[in-house]
Amino acid sequence: MINQTESPIIEIAGRGLxxxxxxxxxxxxxxxxxGPGGGFQGGVLLAAGVILQRMSLGxxxxxxxFPSSSSLILCAIGCVLFAGTGVVAIMAGGYFMDYSVLPVQWMEPAYLRYYGILFVELGITLGVMTGLIAIYDNLAGIDHAGTN
Structure with a gap:
């Protein structure tokens, strides 16, 4: 569904939900x-909100x-952020995704793990969200300029 819906109920529900x-x-x-959840689930929910707007508003x-032209760029940035956190840990002498060896000298290992997980989760969220939006836009026939 590329065009805006003609039903005011669906349009209002899409704008509200x-x-x-x-x-x-x-x-x-x-x-x-x-707790349970994080990057993938959050990314799917964020993408679902944008896709709902695409379906109800056109x-x-x-x-x-959320322009289609930025979805693939942000997806690549998310993947680089996720993988880059692990590669930096390997370069610092640890294992892949070993956050306690990240090369920030003034931080304690507990804070390094906290921020390492945050960067990984941010990369996953950004990659999943924008990847799903790009897939929807491709299947719906929306090009990078936002036209049909």
Whole structure:
């Protein structure tokens, strides 16, 4: 569904539910340090909010909220952030994703693990969210300019 829906109920529901879904996605991302969930689940929820806007508001109008041209770039940045955190740990003499050896001298190992997990979760969230949006845009026939 590329064009804007003609049903005012679906349009209002899409406008109302999408921000709530995205807020829950942000909560799941930040809660990933302490419990189940995190990067993948948060990324899927954030993507679901954007895809709901694309489906209810149409491809062209929803481009103002999240343009298709930035989805692949942000997906690559998320993948580099995820993998880069592990590679930096290997270069510092540890194992892949061994956050306690990250080369930040003034931080304690507990804080290094905390921020290491945060960077990994951020990379996963960004990669999953923008990857799913790019897949939807490709399947819906929305090009990088936001047109059909």
């Amino acid at each position: 999408a921000p709530v879904i995205q807020l829950i996605g942000i909560y799941v991302f930040f809660h990933g340090h302490y 491809g062209v109008f929803s481009q103002k909220m």
